[in-house]
Amino acid sequence: AQSVTQPDIHITVSEGASLELRCNYSYGATPYLFWYVQSPGQGLQLLLKYFSGDTLVQGIKGFEAEFKRSQSSFNLRKPSVHWSDAAEYFCAVGANTGNQFYFGTGTSLTVIP
Amino acid sequence: NAGVTQTPKFQVLKTGQSMTLQCAQDMNHEYMSWYRQDPGMGLRLIHYSVGAGITDQGEVPNGYNVSRSTTEDFPLRLLSAAPSQTSVYFCASTRTGGVEKLFFGSGTQLSVL
Numbered sequence: 001a002q003s004v005t006q007p008d009i010h011i012t013v014s015e016g017a018s019l020e021l022r023c024n025y026s027y028g029a030t031p032y033l034f035w036y037v038q039s040p041g042q043g044l045q046l047l048l049k050y051f052s053g054d055t056l057v058q059g060i061k062g063f064e065a066e067f068k069r070s071q072s073s074f075n076l077r078k079p080s081v082h083w084s085d086a087a088e089y090f091c092a093v094g095a096n097t098g099n100q101f102y103f104g105t106g107t108s109l110t111v112i113p
Numbered sequence: 114n115a116g117v118t119q120t121p122k123f124q125v126l127k128t129g130q131s132m133t134l135q136c137a138q139d140m141n142h143e144y145m146s147w148y149r150q151d152p153g154m155g156l157r158l159i160h161y162s163v164g165a166g167i168t169d170q171g172e173v174p175n176g177y178n179v180s181r182s183t184t185e186d187f188p189l190r191l192l193s194a195a196p197s198q199t200s201v202y203f204c205a206s207t208r209t210g211g212v213e214k215l216f217f218g219s220g221t222q223l224s225v226l
Contacts, residue, residue, distance in 0.1 A: 004155075006155075009153070032211065032212050034214060034215075036215075041219075041220075042219060042220075043117075043203055043205075043217030043218055043219050043220055044156075044203070044205075044215070044217045045217070046214040046215075049214055051212070090155065090156065094210070094211035094212055095211050095212070096211055096212045097211070098210075098211050099144065099161060099163055099169070099210035099211050100158060100161065100171065100210065100211060101146075101158070101210070101211065101215065102158075103148075103155045103156040103157075104155055105153060105154060105155035106155050
């Protein structure tokens with residue numbers, strides 16, 4: 001069965017500190033992987049995506065993610081967090097063999113000054 | 114370019130009432146979908162469509178109906194609202210389901226009393 005796991009429900013980091021949000025997936029086909037961000041009261045916005053090729057992908061707002069097939073992971077990272085990064089982050093998986101996307105339960109990020 | 118437009122933004126219903134959540138996109142996307150977002154549950158797919166006249170069920174379709182008479186519109190109908198349908202609903206579209214990023218509407222917050 002297809003699934004996406006985000007093991008951290010909530011993370012608090014200090015402004016300027018580094019950040020890593022974890023994502024593990026289970027998908028039988030070749031995965032298409034996404035990270036979305038949701039600011040309060042807003043819809044979701046794409047941060048980055050991985051389809052193939054270089055396993056380290058760069059996204060908007062200084063975010064990057066690394067695809068590790070052996071670990072079925074697609075963790076999101078940022079070297080230095082800004083207060084404006086406080087939001088909810090969702091990992092998602094899709095595939096070209098189906099029409100559905102599967103989302104994780106999200107990780108809420110709090111940034112303290 | 115308006116993107117994905119959802120109406121209304123807020124709605125309060127009484128148990129047993131019916132209503133339609135509207136969703137329209139102006140990007141000529143073939144794929145449209147409806148998600149509900151509940152605390153601790155992430156986004157769960159209700160229904161999706163891969164083109165006009167074609168709809169299919171997602172993970173949580175019970176209590177909801179959809180139709181796709183045009184490429185632009187994908188309304189979600191609640192025939193007899195229940196308190197369990199209290200949630201935030203998002204419409205999303207993309208050119209090709211499963212492989213390309215989703216464009217999200219700003220959401221509808223629905224309360225069923």
